[in-house]
Amino acid sequence: MADKIKDAKIIFVVGGPGSGKGTQCEKVVAKYGYTHLSSGDLLRAEVASGSERGKTLQAIMQKGELVPLDTVLDMIKDAMIAKVDVSKGFLIDGYPREVKQGEEFEKKIGAPCLLLYIDAKGETMVKRLMKRGETSGRSDDNEETIKKRLDLYYKATEPVIAFYSSRGIVRKIDSELPVDEVFGHVAKAIDGLK
Numbered sequence: 119m120a121d122k123i124k125d126a127k128i129i130f131v132v133g134g135p136g137s138g139k140g141t142q143c144e145k146v147v148a149k150y151g152y153t154h155l156s157s158g159d160l161l162r163a164e165v166a167s168g169s170e171r172g173k174t175l176q177a178i179m180q181k182g183e184l185v186p187l188d189t190v191l192d193m194i195k196d197a198m199i200a201k202v203d204v205s206k207g208f209l210i211d212g213y214p215r216e217v218k219q220g221e222e223f224e225k226k227i228g229a230p231c232l233l234l235y236i237d238a239k240g241e242t243m244v245k246r247l248m249k250r251g252e253t254s255g256r257s258d259d260n261e262e263t264i265k266k267r268l269d270l271y272y273k274a275t276e277p278v279i280a281f282y283s284s285r286g287i288v289r290k291i292d293s294e295l296p297v298d299e300v301f302g303h304v305a306k307a308i309d310g311l312k
């Protein structure tokens with residue numbers, strides 16, 4: 119089983135909060151049949167279950183901080199194992215959040231063949247998240263937590279992009295464009311995979 123995951127096609131989808139990762143991943147699923155695993159969604163499912171662990175997670179996410187690395191990684195790994203037989207590849211959305219998360223992922227699961235870097239301006243991300251907050255019901259889509267998530271993104275997550283750039287697997291996607299144009303560039307990057 120472990121070997122099967124190692125041979126799977128793995129794409130990291132990295133970008134700031136509200137940059138459009140989830141939006142693009144949905145479109146990739148529709149066109150390519152990849153399995154979309156959003157680390158944030160997995161965490162929110164645990165919170166929604168009402169478990170003790172979920173309560174601890176909720177408090178961390180509410181503050182816009184990172185939950186313990188092993189928690190997220192175990193959740194992603196379990197979700198991958200559950201799908202590996204029927205999946206053409208995996209979109210790992212919102213992970214890694216810091217270089218260490220990427221290193222641990224590679225030790226326990228495998229190496230990504232592509233990193234889609236979904237790039238939008240800070241002010242664009244804030245605007246989108248405030249708008250999303252009107253309907254998302256997410257307790258972290260509020261002005262104060264958004265600011266913290268953004269700060270953490272620049273501090274901890276941007277170095278992830280530099281780390282994988284040196285391997286030549288990063289494709290930077292301008293996410294200021296209309297959704298379908300953004301997707302055109304995403305599709306080109308995926309079509310470029312052998």
Ligand SMILES: Nc1ccn([C@@H]2O[C@H](COP(=O)(O)OP(=O)(O)OP(=O)(O)O)[C@@H](O)[C@H]2O)c(=O)n1
Pocket residue numbers: 134135136137138139140157158159161178179180182183184185186190211212213214215258267
């Ligand atoms: N690898 C991850 C992924 C998520 N989180 C936690 O879960 C929260 C929400 O994650 P996510 O849904 O990925 O949120 P954003 O990056 O803000 O992106 P978006 O809401 O736009 O999808 C983060 O703020 C963080 O507290 C984490 O700690 N570690």
Ligand SMILES: Nc1nc2c(ncn2[C@@H]2O[C@H](COP(=O)(O)OP(=O)(O)O)[C@@H](O)[C@H]2O)c(=O)[nH]1
Pocket residue numbers: 133134135136137138139140141142246247249250293294295296297300
């Ligand atoms: N104008 C515009 N809005 C977008 C685009 N991508 C996402 N959005 C909006 O921005 C918000 C955040 O998008 P989401 O996919 O949840 O981003 P994520 O936080 O990176 O997963 C949503 O309300 C989307 O409708 C885009 O390319 N253009």
Ligand SMILES: [Mg+2]
Pocket residue numbers: 139140156158212
């Ligand atoms: Mg998302």
